[in-house]
Amino acid sequence: MLPIARVGPGGSSLLEAIFTATSAVCVTGLVVVDTATHWTPFGQVVIMLLIQVGGLGIMTFVSVVGLSVLRKMSLRSRITAAAEVKSVGLEDVRGLVLGVVGTSVLIELCVAVVLSLRFLFGYGEPLGRALWLGLFHAVSSFNNAGFALFSDNMISYATDPWVCLPLAAAVILGGLGFPVLVQLRRYPRLPRKWVMNTRLVLAGTVVLLVAGAVYLTAVEWSNPSTLGPLGWSDKILVGFFQSVQARTAGFNSIDWGQMDSASLLGTDVLMLIGGGPAGTAGGIKITTFAVLFFVLVAEIRGEGTVTVFGKQLARSVQRQAITIVLIAVAVIAFSTVILMLLTDFSLDALLFEVISAFATVGLSTGITAAIPPGGQVVLMLLMFIGRLGPIAFASALALRQRPSAFELPIERPIIG
Amino acid sequence: MLPIARVGPGGSSLLEAIFTATSAVCVTGLVVVDTATHWTPFGQVVIMLLIQVGGLGIMTFVSVVGLSVLRKMSLRSRITAAAEVKSVGLEDVRGLVLGVVGTSVLIELCVAVVLSLRFLFGYGEPLGRALWLGLFHAVSSFNNAGFALFSDNMISYATDPWVCLPLAAAVILGGLGFPVLVQLRRYPRLPRKWVMNTRLVLAGTVVLLVAGAVYLTAVEWSNPSTLGPLGWSDKILVGFFQSVQARTAGFNSIDWGQMDSASLLGTDVLMLIGGGPAGTAGGIKITTFAVLFFVLVAEIRGEGTVTVFGKQLARSVQRQAITIVLIAVAVIAFSTVILMLLTDFSLDALLFEVISAFATVGLSTGITAAIPPGGQVVLMLLMFIGRLGPIAFASALALRQRPSAFELPIERPIIG
Numbered sequence A, B: 001m002l003p004i005a006r007v008g009p010g011g012s013s014l015l016e017a018i019f020t021a022t023s024a025v026c027v028t029g030l031v032v033v034d035t036a037t038h039w040t041p042f043g044q045v046v047i048m049l050l051i052q053v054g055g056l057g058i059m060t061f062v063s064v065v066g067l068s069v070l071r072k073m074s075l076r077s078r079i080t081a082a083a084e085v086k087s088v089g090l091e092d093v094r095g096l097v098l099g100v101v102g103t104s105v106l107i108e109l110c111v112a113v114v115l116s117l118r119f120l121f122g123y124g125e126p127l128g129r130a131l132w133l134g135l136f137h138a139v140s141s142f143n144n145a146g147f148a149l150f151s152d153n154m155i156s157y158a159t160d161p162w163v164c165l166p167l168a169a170a171v172i173l174g175g176l177g178f179p180v181l182v183q184l185r186r187y188p189r190l191p192r193k194w195v196m197n198t199r200l201v202l203a204g205t206v207v208l209l210v211a212g213a214v215y216l217t218a219v220e221w222s223n224p225s226t227l228g229p230l231g232w233s234d235k236i237l238v239g240f241f242q243s244v245q246a247r248t249a250g251f252n253s254i255d256w257g258q259m260d261s262a263s264l265l266g267t268d269v270l271m272l273i274g275g276g277p278a279g280t281a282g283g284i285k286i287t288t289f290a291v292l293f294f295v296l297v298a299e300i301r302g303e304g305t306v307t308v309f310g311k312q313l314a315r316s317v318q319r320q321a322i323t324i325v326l327i328a329v330a331v332i333a334f335s336t337v338i339l340m341l342l343t344d345f346s347l348d349a350l351l352f353e354v355i356s357a358f359a360t361v362g363l364s365t366g367i368t369a370a371i372p373p374g375g376q377v378v379l380m381l382l383m384f385i386g387r388l389g390p391i392a393f394a395s396a397l398a399l400r401q402r403p404s405a406f407e408l409p410i411e412r413p414i415i416g
Ligand SMILES: [K+]
Pocket: A027, A028, A029, A144, A145, A146, A248, A249, A250, A360, A361, A362
């Protein structure tokens, strides 16, 4: 970024600028400098635009890739697929891009209005600043970026539902993914019309939000540095808000450096799972996790085929899901080891940081700025891999799928 | 255990006795009291017998279960399977039990003789004690138990190859598993006669041993509390010995409480994978890990079927492997969270302890005795689940496998 973006004399260091730009365009939200005080208003506008481009980019990219995958399918599956494509609004690229942009802008504007009104009347901010705060945080939340214009992120507003709930709503909607939003708009009251993707994402989102909120609230209930001093309704609000942020927006209304190790580990799981595909959320995606879950259920029930909501799950999808998870785990383990060798931070802080970067969450125990340059480069690579890797990989896998020319004899090694 | 087993006045506490017995019969090797000084010779004999019973028990149990699974197969697969069964010596239960006992005793005696000679001539122990030390550690090593009659486990012998290498050999042989040992004896120089199970276990063992030794030696090379003070050949001996112990014997020739976090994390992976099936090793088993690896390779190469050493991998086995790994990860994560809530130890120490118990390894950063009773009960449950769970589960899954009665329409959610 240019010197003009930087408060005070001189420009930012190159690494600070590149790290911030990467974090913004990958909608991660990890920062090495304070967004509120380090950057000028110009710099903050640049960050907002990078977030918007990153969010729109990934939504259209994934949807378009999904479209080409469907087009490359065999005739028979294409006929089935055509109905799905139509019902999720993926007919043509131009309509799709317009739909993505329109949906994003509409939701962002609604959230911006609510937030602006609250900053205007609740906190007496001048009109111009209230509008700017509303717009920035609406963009940052719908795109699951987690950048905030306050030095303590959202901690000052931890107990204000008029700030937290609109942010949470934008985060959840962005995290559902574009295909789900389209289906919800078209058939809001007809769940039987929803395709498997929509059902998995909605059910998974509800389960993860509730489980995460209950878990975090319970673990931190009497932690004097986090939820301890709050009243019970505020405890629940903060617990819910942080559960939402793990899907994968990364605003924090509490100091994650003070959270119990058990909260960090539980949040690691939530962050790794992430949100719905073709949305602004990161992680391995709810669908990937759900596919493994249903494989597990089918195996325990001794069923030959995997059934999900009355439909059969394609075999190729099962193997794709395993592959994505194995590679994600390998990347995370490898990066964690590298950071362990580069720094003296504890495993729970580093694992949290690595998963936060990989799943483009942006939550941190506060160690990001203290990690040496080599480690920060690892985090940047993780953001890119986490943002583009799974979908690029999944689509490449889907396109390259070919049947084997001949059958080999089958063998069964002993498992377990 | 009886008061007679305990040195000094009074009996052991019930928890100490139960924990030690569980650790012995599950061939884990985690201890809450010092085996060398807490127990009388009578108590030590009881421990050795429990180890022997536990090791023989699991080997015969898994082999017999494998046999029944094969018997329940469809006619066509049974014809293929029959050849496999014959070639791994699983024709009948009686022959199998005799084979397991004979093989175990033979290997244990060989190792006991070598160790006894070393203790007799190398360290000037009296004949009786030298024989006892040789026998106990031979049983403990072949059964991958990791109990030692020295208060510092094997640290005093860290640089003595005449102690470390026989122990390592016994650990590796026990960890290959009975079916592999039978095939190696029958066709020592005919790899093309080996079944997939044998090939996977042997290849996996070599890869994991070498990778583990290189990794641990490199990470600890200049750690002043571990390998730092040693000469380079001793560094390699200790690194190799500890890599062997992760498969899953658990002798330690170095203080794991002083190891780098990166070594702990790397060893977590090695311990979780464990050894070969139907042997004395724990973990999810090399075959389970290898199956997932080959699924990954097939997926990356875009192949419809998974090929392993020129044979096709059965689909049902792929799903079993996924199921085992998912459950193992869930059990480990859940137990780690519980221990985090019960204690103040760091994530790396607790994760290491939990995986060590689950994979019946017995390595520890030294926190076992300091964990409160509730946490020790969790560790005991982990040993049982880790020892019996995977095979019981895998065989139940294999036996309950039934084809679905009708075909449902297939759907593809978006992955990644
Ligand atoms: K984020």
